[in-house]
Amino acid sequence: MQFKTHKLRDAITFALVAGATSVAGTGVAFAQDSGQAATTLDRIEVTGSRIRQVDIETSQPVLMISREDIEGQGFSTVADILQNVSAVGSPAFSRASPLTANQEAGGSYVDLRNLGAQRTLVLVNGKRLGISTNGYQDVSTIPSAVVERIEVLKDGASSIYGSDAMAGVINIITRKNFDGAEVNAYYGQYSDGDGTTQNYDFVTGFSGDRGSVTIAAEYHQEDEVWAKDRWFSENTRPGVPTSGLTTVGQWGNWRRQGAAAADPWYAPNRGSDALDESDFHAQTNDDTSRSSDQMHLRTPQERRSLFATADFEITDNVRFTSDMSYNQRDSFRQIAGYPLQSVAVDAEMHADSVFNPVGETIDWRRRGWEVPRSTQSDLTTWRFTAALEGSFDVGDRYFDWDVGTLYNETDLKVVNNGNFYIPHVQNAVGASFVNDQGQIVCGTPEAPIADCVAWNPFAGFGTGAVEHSLDDPRVQNYLFKTEHALGGTETNSYFANLAGSLFTLPAGDLGFAVGYEYRKEQGGFTPDAIAQSGDSTNLASGPTYGTYALDEFYGELNIPVLADMPFAQELTINVASRYSDYNTFGDTTNNKFGFKWRPFNDLMVRGTYAEGFRAPTISNLYGGGSQTFTTNFHDPCDSVYGDARGNARCLQDVAADYRQLKQGFVPTDSRADQTPVPFTNGSNPYLEPETSESKNLGIVYSPSYVEGLSIGVDWWNIEIKDTVVSDTPNQMLFDCYVALIESRCAGFTRDPVTGIVDDLTYGYRNAGFTNTEGFDVDVGYRVNTDYGRFGLQWATTYVSKYEMKATNDEDIPVSQYNGFGSYFRIRSNLNLNWSMGDFAANWGTRYYSGTKDSCYADRCNIPEYQAPDTQGEVVSYHRVGGTTFHDLQVSWNAPWNAKVSVGANNVFDSYGPVMHSQPNSNYAYYGGYDIGRFVYMKYQQRF
Numbered sequence: 001m002q003f004k005t006h007k008l009r010d011a012i013t014f015a016l017v018a019g020a021t022s023v024a025g026t027g028v029a030f031a032q033d034s035g036q037a038a039t040t041l042d043r044i045e046v047t048g049s050r051i052r053q054v055d056i057e058t059s060q061p062v063l064m065i066s067r068e069d070i071e072g073q074g075f076s077t078v079a080d081i082l083q084n085v086s087a088v089g090s091p092a093f094s095r096a097s098p099l100t101a102n103q104e105a106g107g108s109y110v111d112l113r114n115l116g117a118q119r120t121l122v123l124v125n126g127k128r129l130g131i132s133t134n135g136y137q138d139v140s141t142i143p144s145a146v147v148e149r150i151e152v153l154k155d156g157a158s159s160i161y162g163s164d165a166m167a168g169v170i171n172i173i174t175r176k177n178f179d180g181a182e183v184n185a186y187y188g189q190y191s192d193g194d195g196t197t198q199n200y201d202f203v204t205g206f207s208g209d210r211g212s213v214t215i216a217a218e219y220h221q222e223d224e225v226w227a228k229d230r231w232f233s234e235n236t237r238p239g240v241p242t243s244g245l246t247t248v249g250q251w252g253n254w255r256r257q258g259a260a261a262a263d264p265w266y267a268p269n270r271g272s273d274a275l276d277e278s279d280f281h282a283q284t285n286d287d288t289s290r291s292s293d294q295m296h297l298r299t300p301q302e303r304r305s306l307f308a309t310a311d312f313e314i315t316d317n318v319r320f321t322s323d324m325s326y327n328q329r330d331s332f333r334q335i336a337g338y339p340l341q342s343v344a345v346d347a348e349m350h351a352d353s354v355f356n357p358v359g360e361t362i363d364w365r366r367r368g369w370e371v372p373r374s375t376q377s378d379l380t381t382w383r384f385t386a387a388l389e390g391s392f393d394v395g396d397r398y399f400d401w402d403v404g405t406l407y408n409e410t411d412l413k414v415v416n417n418g419n420f421y422i423p424h425v426q427n428a429v430g431a432s433f434v435n436d437q438g439q440i441v442c443g444t445p446e447a448p449i450a451d452c453v454a455w456n457p458f459a460g461f462g463t464g465a466v467e468h469s470l471d472d473p474r475v476q477n478y479l480f481k482t483e484h485a486l487g488g489t490e491t492n493s494y495f496a497n498l499a500g501s502l503f504t505l506p507a508g509d510l511g512f513a514v515g516y517e518y519r520k521e522q523g524g525f526t527p528d529a530i531a532q533s534g535d536s537t538n539l540a541s542g543p544t545y546g547t548y549a550l551d552e553f554y555g556e557l558n559i560p561v562l563a564d565m566p567f568a569q570e571l572t573i574n575v576a577s578r579y580s581d582y583n584t585f586g587d588t589t590n591n592k593f594g595f596k597w598r599p600f601n602d603l604m605v606r607g608t609y610a611e612g613f614r615a616p617t618i619s620n621l622y623g624g625g626s627q628t629f630t631t632n633f634h635d636p637c638d639s640v641y642g643d644a645r646g647n648a649r650c651l652q653d654v655a656a657d658y659r660q661l662k663q664g665f666v667p668t669d670s671r672a673d674q675t676p677v678p679f680t681n682g683s684n685p686y687l688e689p690e691t692s693e694s695k696n697l698g699i700v701y702s703p704s705y706v707e708g709l710s711i712g713v714d715w716w717n718i719e720i721k722d723t724v725v726s727d728t729p730n731q732m733l734f735d736c737y738v739a740l741i742e743s744r745c746a747g748f749t750r751d752p753v754t755g756i757v758d759d760l761t762y763g764y765r766n767a768g769f770t771n772t773e774g775f776d777v778d779v780g781y782r783v784n785t786d787y788g789r790f791g792l793q794w795a796t797t798y799v800s801k802y803e804m805k806a807t808n809d810e811d812i813p814v815s816q817y818n819g820f821g822s823y824f825r826i827r828s829n830l831n832l833n834w835s836m837g838d839f840a841a842n843w844g845t846r847y848y849s850g851t852k853d854s855c856y857a858d859r860c861n862i863p864e865y866q867a868p869d870t871q872g873e874v875v876s877y878h879r880v881g882g883t884t885f886h887d888l889q890v891s892w893n894a895p896w897n898a899k900v901s902v903g904a905n906n907v908f909d910s911y912g913p914v915m916h917s918q919p920n921s922n923y924a925y926y927g928g929y930d931i932g933r934f935v936y937m938k939y940q941q942r943f
Contacts, residue, residue: 046058046062047151048060048157048169049160049558050497050556051513052400058594059572059607059608060154060696061153061714064149064150065152067147067149067175070150071940072831072833073887073889074887074936076144076220078139078142079139081150082110083928085795086827086829087112087168087827089111089113089114089822089823090114090822090823090920091109092116094921096925097921098296098297098333100333103132103134103412104132105333106331107132107331108138108139111167112152113718115166115720116167118617119164119166119614119692120169121163121165122139123170124174124383125172125173125323127406127493129142129172130491132523133524134618134619135614139172140301140303140327142305143303143305143327144199144218145184145307146174146305147172147173147174147175148173148175148176153170154714155608155610156612157592158692159554159556159590162519162550162552162578164614165612166612166718167718174214174307176212177212177214178205178214179205181205183200183201183202183941184202184939184940185938185940186198186937190932190934191933191934192229196221197221198221199220200218201217203216211312212311213308213310214308215308216307218304218305218306220304220305222302223300224299224300226297227293228290228295230932232911232923233925236924238925244292245289246289246367247265247283247288248289248341249288249366250289250366250370252274252457252459252461253265253365254349255362255363257348257361259363264282265365266283267280267284267287268459273459289336289369292336294334294335294336297923301332303328303330304328306325306326307324307326309322309324320387320388323383325381329379331379332374336367336372337373337418338373339365339367340366342364342365342429343363346422349361349364350430354432354456355429355454355457355468366458366470368480370471373417374418375414375416377412378414379410379412380411380412381411384407388403389404397503398500399499399500401497402497403495403496405493407490412486412525413485413486414485414486414487415482416483416485416531421480421536422536424479431443440454441454453468453472453477453478454468455468455469455475483527483536483538485527485528486526487525487526489523490521492519493520496516496517497513498514505559507560507570507571510559512556512557513555513556514554514556515554516552518550521547522546522618523545525544526544526545527543539626540627540678540680542624545618545622546622549582550583551580552578553578553579555576555577558573559575567599568599569600569601571595573593574592574594575591575592577589577590584621585616590610590611593609593610594608595608601704603701604701605699607695608696609693611692611693613692614724615689616688616689616724620683620684620724620764621685623682624683626681627680629674629677629678630678631673631918632674632917633660633672633673634660635660636650636736637660638658638659640667640668643734643737644737644738649737653755660673662674663676672730675757677757677758679757680761681763682761683763687766691720691721692718692721694717695717696714697714698714698715700712706781707783709779710780710781711777712776713775713776715775716774717773720771721769723768724764725767726763729762731806732748732762733748735812747760767807767808768806771801771804772801772802772803772818777796778793779792780792780793788834788836790832791833796828798826799818799826802823803815803816820851821851821853821915822851822927824848824849825849827847828846829844829845830845838893839890839891839892840890841889841890843888846884846885846887848882848928848929849882850879852880853913854878854916861879862878863876864876885906886906886907886908887903887907889902891938900939901937902936902938903937903938904935905934905936906930906933911931911932912930
């Protein structure tokens with residue numbers, strides 16, 4: 001953009017909203033009054049600092065993903081692009097987790113260093129992305145079409161940006177000053193013929209002497225992939241067909257109330273009317289169900305986005321800038337019909353029910369196969385920023401300033417279907433009779449139940465709409481009620497920043513930045529009244545609503561110490577501090593110290609020490625309690641697998657032959673399984689913030705004798721203290737029965753008959769710590785030859801330690817996670833690209849190192865593992881090997897100003913290993929692995 005003649009014309013280039021970033025190495029030209037050539041200035045602002053400077057290499061490690069890098073890959077969303085950064089950990093909520101039905105289901109969240117997505121801050125043009133009540137920032141709300149580049153700060157930055165920047169910062173920079181128009185189309189699907197993904201976008205804009213406008217629109221759709229269509233998800237244990245069967249089948253079964261545990265259950269004979277005892281037989285595997293037959297492996301979604309950015313020069317030294325965005329995300333998930341068990345909902349079949357085959361009270365089970373459970377989540381997001389920015393001079397010093405506001409609003413609507421309404425179930429299987437008109441009526445002749453529809457749980461499946469079966473529309477309408485939940489958040493922020501240079505030192509200008517920010521977060525989530533009441537088989541939960549506000553002040557100095565000296569071409573120190581005052585827990589101050597030293601031009605040594613914090617979220621503080629069926633639950637008193645079986649504390653509560661029960665109220669056949677009854681998780685209004693210390697020390701070597709080569713190596717360490725942890729059921733029982741901490745036994749009760757834990761409540765608390773460290777190695781090389789231009793980018797993250805403790809009890813050992821489950825020691829990405837004339841090609845590899853996984857007795861290749869990882873305890877593990885996925889894309893620039901690209905992600909159709917711990921998944925497979933070869937085509941037309 002051309003500014004008019006003014007004494008401050010050069011300084012105006014510094015006037016960007018705080019945190020926004022310009023393209024590295026790109027100058028901005030300005031006309032001069034005398035007709036001289038334009039002056040090019042290269043001072044820019046890089047994520048992690050508010051001070052604009054010429055050198056894009058700072059004391060902190062920043063990965064830049066350019067528009068060219070994005071287009072060279074076969075991934076169509078910002079989330080997929082970021083998920084393949086080597087420093088990014090496992091996805092917070094995998095699309096392979098259809099059992100996840102919280103507010104965040106369907107969104108995409110970035111998790112740096114495997115420290116949790118809530119500890120990674122996401123910015124858009126240097127300003128916060130909206131946050132859910134649980135503290136998650138959904139990057140799927142940003143259309144990929146509008147992205148100019150992405151900067152990934154792999155270091156703590158709370159002193160610059162405030163809460164949540166503990167593991168690092170993702171700054172998404174959008175396209176600006178766009179002239180012309182561009183249309184893109186993307187279409188792809190798995191070679192299995194499913195999971196079709198479509199993306200269509202349009203970008204247009206114009207710029208003039210006084211301003212510019214850029215507008216982008218995008219439509220994105222991803223179809224489902226069914227669990228039954230992949231070998232690793234069709235059964236609980238891949239390769240073992242019977243492992244996916246559950247005794248609560250779609251045919252229904254029963255037995256007399258009070259029957260012994262070993263007594264059989266009886267299932268209906270096919271073709272019978274299931275009214276007499278002779279119509280049933282002892283249940284076999286043919287009468288069971290496989291829940292994966294009705295479950296998504298990859299949940300579908302649909303998004304519509306609109307993004308606009310504009311700037312206007314009001315005067316020669318004041319400019320108005322604004323970003324506006326709209327996003328609508330519709331996501332859907334389906335899981336198998338609810339496995340209804342009469343003993344769990346106090347709905348035994350009455351002896352006087354017309355459908356009772358034996359004329360005495362019976363227990364029964366029936367999966368709601370005809371009406372699978374589903375959740376439709378519709379999230380609408382509005383975001384608006386506006387700022388005035390400019391520059392002024394005092395003497396020969398130039399200063400940049402900006403003041404502005406940010407508003408973000410989300411509106412969530414959730415519709416749940418497929419859960420039984422318990423009071424109606426109790427009526428439907430209660431007493432019933434045949435009236436004078438031959439109709440079956442609930443209740444008794446003396447006390448009929450109005451509007452009730454009697455139900456025979458043992459009839460109907462697979463035979464059409466048999467009257468009074470679950471195929472009967474009247475029964476479905478009576479037993480199932482659609483549940484509606486509403487949620488929303490609102491962010492209001494006001495900010496002011498001032499930056500410039502104070503004076504000149506022998507080594508250069510002393511730069512500074514100061515600023516103030518006010519932010520208010522409010523939000524809530526209100527489940528359907530039926531869910532709140534506990535009258536539905538949907539997990540009960542209470543409403544969440546809360547708000548908090550804060551004032552923050554920060555200051556930053558960039559101090560040049562030495563320059564142009566032997567063994568000190570440059571030595572610069574950067575210090576920053578931020579004071580935050582919350583109306584919830586109080587105040588906190590966080591500081592940062594960094595240095596950058598160039599002993600000679602080819603080598604840079606850098607390091608930082610930074611303090612950080614994460615404030616408790618609205619749900620942490622004000623969330624209503626919610627129920628959940630705990631997976632991988634381990635009861636230490638189980639007489640077969642329990643760690644404390646037979647000890648005095650267990651024998652005080654359970655019988656010597658006690659068995660832990662799983663879904664279906666049958667004994668577990670492994671160390672841990674899903675609970676047959678839900679437990680309750682809640683909030684804590686007295687939580688304090690988490691605190692962190694991060695350290696980074698690295699080198700960047702760019703040898704002058706090898707043009708185009710750059711090598712970076714960084715050591716990093718992050719320790720988080722006073723972590724906000726959800727007290728887990730497993731930890732509570734371990735503390736009670738193994739560690740023998742008496743106070744920990746008060747949070748749960750046991751059923752007096754079966755002995756199982758039938759009621760347990762756990763919540764959030766500040767306790768323990770998390771500590772991780774490792775190394776990042778980055779290699780880049782570009783070279784021009786007679787055969788085209790070649791490029792190499794190789795990024796590797798090696799994690800040397802990841803340990804965690806969720807209690808302050810000194811007697812409890814530290815838990816080791818590194819190299820277990822989805823905590824990979826090594827993630828490495830290698831990209832090779834080539835271009836010549838109108839043709840280009842890109843080859844990428846994505847490597848995950850092997851890990852140790854939980855196992856069953858018949859597949860444990862480390863059956864007696866004992867090491868510091870387990871504090872000496874002998875544990876059975878299964879070591880799985882590393883996994884590599886290969887990607888290929890070929891493109892051609894057509895003469896009609898178009899570009900055509902074809903490619904395949906996971907071109908060799910590789911799969912990862914079976915992982916029975918189900919990391920980030922509901923299947924025996926890591927949720928971040930590819931699920932097959934994905935073939936796609938892209939078309940881009942420029943105007």
